[in-house]
Amino acid sequence: MADLRLPNDVFLDVFRGAATRELAPGEVLIHAGQPADQVFNIESGVLMLYRTGTDGRRQVLSFLFRDNFVGLSATDAYFFSVEAVTPARVVVCPRRVLNERLARDPAAEQAFLNMVFRVLEDILDVVYSLGQRTASERLAVFLLYLRHWKRLTDTIADDAHPSLGAVQVPMGREDIADFLGLKKETVSRSFRELEQAGLIHRLDSHTVRLDDLPRLRQLAGISDFASPRRLASALR
Numbered sequence: 275m276a277d278l279r280l281p282n283d284v285f286l287d288v289f290r291g292a293a294t295r296e297l298a299p300g301e302v303l304i305h306a307g308q309p310a311d312q313v314f315n316i317e318s319g320v321l322m323l324y325r326t327g328t329d330g331r332r333q334v335l336s337f338l339f340r341d342n343f344v345g346l347s348a349t350d351a352y353f354f355s356v357e358a359v360t361p362a363r364v365v366v367c368p369r370r371v372l373n374e375r376l377a378r379d380p381a382a383e384q385a386f387l388n389m390v391f392r393v394l395e396d397i398l399d400v401v402y403s404l405g406q407r408t409a410s411e412r413l414a415v416f417l418l419y420l421r422h423w424k425r426l427t428d429t430i431a432d433d434a435h436p437s438l439g440a441v442q443v444p445m446g447r448e449d450i451a452d453f454l455g456l457k458k459e460t461v462s463r464s465f466r467e468l469e470q471a472g473l474i475h476r477l478d479s480h481t482v483r484l485d486d487l488p489r490l491r492q493l494a495g496i497s498d499f500a501s502p503r504r505l506a507s508a509l510r
Contacts, residue, residue: 283389285382286343288375289315289365297321297358304345304356311369313345319362320444323354324452334453336396337419337445340427343389345369360444403496404454412454413464414494417441417474417482440483468493 294317297303303314303321321338335354338344344356346369376383403415420441424430430438443450451458468474473490475483484490491497 283343283385285372285375285379285386286315288367288372292365292367295364295366297362297364299358299360302355302357303364304352304354306353306355307351310345310347310350310352313343313367313369313372314356314364315367316340316342316344317363317365320359321356321362321364322359322445322449322453323356325354332452333455334449336400337423337453339423346372359449403494407495409454409456409460409464410467411493411495412456413450413461413468414473414490415496416450416454417468417484417490418494418496421484438484440477440481443480443482 295303295314297319306325316338318340321342321344322334323336323338323344324332324334326332337359338356345352347353376386403419404412407415420443421438424441425433425435425438428437445453447458447461450456451461454461456464465474465476468490469476471489473484473486473493475485477483
């Protein structure tokens with residue numbers, strides 16, 4: 275489970291004074307199947323959450339950004355893995371400490387429940403935004419997804435703010451492909467198609483300028499990646 279930290283997420287005070295862990299790119303924070311006895315809050319960097327099938331194929335379920343909470347499981351073992359995409363720093367809290375915090379404070383328990391609802395909204399956003407889309411449309415969705423998270427993590431209220439004109443793409447083509455359900459070569463081709471259509475311009479291997487946001491949104495079939503209600507509450 276992963277979600278954005280909001281000002282009313284009072285239960286996150288369990289991370290005050292907690293131990294931190296530094297991660298190098300490619301380092302695994304959570305291995306699927308290991309005991310789910312810790313929860314984490316991301317202080318910096320980008321991570322990805324994924325599952326790998328018995329046939330070895332991987333599905334990236336989410337990318338995680340600063341202030342995302344991750345590590346909660348309804349069972350005693352993690353059913354997903356989490357790996358650093360970039361250098362990252364996380365704060366670590368025993369799951370037992372979080373459980374005790376929720377048990378003694380109804381306000382914290384309600385805030386936690388609200389976060390679970392936001393996680394569900396995120397899942398529905400992914401299903402809706404990527405379902406029944408062509409490769410180029412899926413890539414357009416992905417770029418809007420990165421723009422949305424930049425807006426949230428930098429707390430940018432103005433949707434037309436100049437800093438939102440470009441997005442960082444720190445993950446590799448294979449990671450993007452495993453998130454979008456495409457082949458790596460298809461992702462590269464889709465980048466070229468969007469660039470040739472004048473919707474984007476690749477400034478370098480990890481920076482994409484969004485040259486025509488209205489047309490990019492039209493291609494994606496969405497105006498933004500996540501629900502307006504959640505965005506409004508995050509930027510309040």
